[in-house]
Amino acid sequence: SAVISQKPSRDICQRGTSLTIQCQVDSQVTMMFWYRQQPGQSLTLIATANQGSEATYESGFVIDKFPISRPNLTFSTLTVSNLSPEDSSIYLCSAGTGYSNQPQHFGDGTRLSIL
Amino acid sequence: AQSVTQLDSQVPVFEEAPVELRCNYSSSVSVYLFWYVQYPNQGLQLLLKYLSGSTLVKGINGFEAEFNKSQTSFHLRKPSVHISDTAEYFCAVSDHGSSNTGKLIFGQGTTLQVKP
Numbered sequence: 001s002a003v004i005s006q007k008p009s010r011d012i013c014q015r016g017t018s019l020t021i022q023c024q025v026d027s028q029v030t031m032m033f034w035y036r037q038q039p040g041q042s043l044t045l046i047a048t049a050n051q052g053s054e055a056t057y058e059s060g061f062v063i064d065k066f067p068i069s070r071p072n073l074t075f076s077t078l079t080v081s082n083l084s085p086e087d088s089s090i091y092l093c094s095a096g097t098g099y100s101n102q103p104q105h106f107g108d109g110t111r112l113s114i115l
Numbered sequence: 116a117q118s119v120t121q122l123d124s125q126v127p128v129f130e131e132a133p134v135e136l137r138c139n140y141s142s143s144v145s146v147y148l149f150w151y152v153q154y155p156n157q158g159l160q161l162l163l164k165y166l167s168g169s170t171l172v173k174g175i176n177g178f179e180a181e182f183n184k185s186q187t188s189f190h191l192r193k194p195s196v197h198i199s200d201t202a203e204y205f206c207a208v209s210d211h212g213s214s215n216t217g218k219l220i221f222g223q224g225t226t227l228q229v230k231p
Contacts, residue, residue: 006158033217041223041224042221043159043221045218045219048216092158092159094159096216096217097217100209100211100216100217101209102217103164104217104219106158106160107158108157109156109158
């Protein structure tokens with residue numbers, strides 16, 4: 001199974017700044033996913049990133065706030081822009097084949113706190 | 116639209132006791148079902164999955180789950196838990212649709228607290 005490395009593992013940021021999270025996969029994958037996990041909550045899908053095309057955002061998430069890049073089949077970034085305390089969460093990336101009968105593989109997450 | 120409901124937010128249990136974590140799903144189409152575990156400060160790890168065939172599926176760490184189509188359930192069980200099983204458990208569903216990109220819908224999670 002794919003091994004996912006996510007950086008940074010945690011960060012503390014000031015309001016109004018931005019943070020870019022990197023996700024590196026040790027093999028080529030079709031789909032990469034970005035999730036938000038608010039404290040004590042489940043995972044909410046932010047967007048799906050397919051290499052070579054624009055990311056597909058879920059309802060309630062917009063590109064201006066959460067721009068995503070997917071430059072190749074092993075790497076993706078998520079930027080959380082104009083940070084506010086409500087953005088304090090764990091952000092997780094995962095990788096998948098694009099087939100619904102195949103599991104996703106997850107990174108360890110980025111724990112973001114906003115001052 | 117699909118949804119997943121984990122009926123218990125927290126399940127306290129003593130070490131070596133059996134445990135069941137409940138999961139029900141709602142979908143108008145056939146689905147694939149997954150259980151993931153999240154240990155503190157880690158990402159999610161796949162425990163097991165149901166795709167088709169036998170309704171009883173076995174996973175890692177001694178866990179198993181039973182798919183019940185009539186009750187739209189996929190409950191997770193372990194006959195004897197260890198302290199190390201203390202973690203958050205997530206049930207997830209993915210539908211068979213051709214437009215699906217492997218997207219998962221997660222339940223709210225169940226915290227399993229194993230006490231000595």
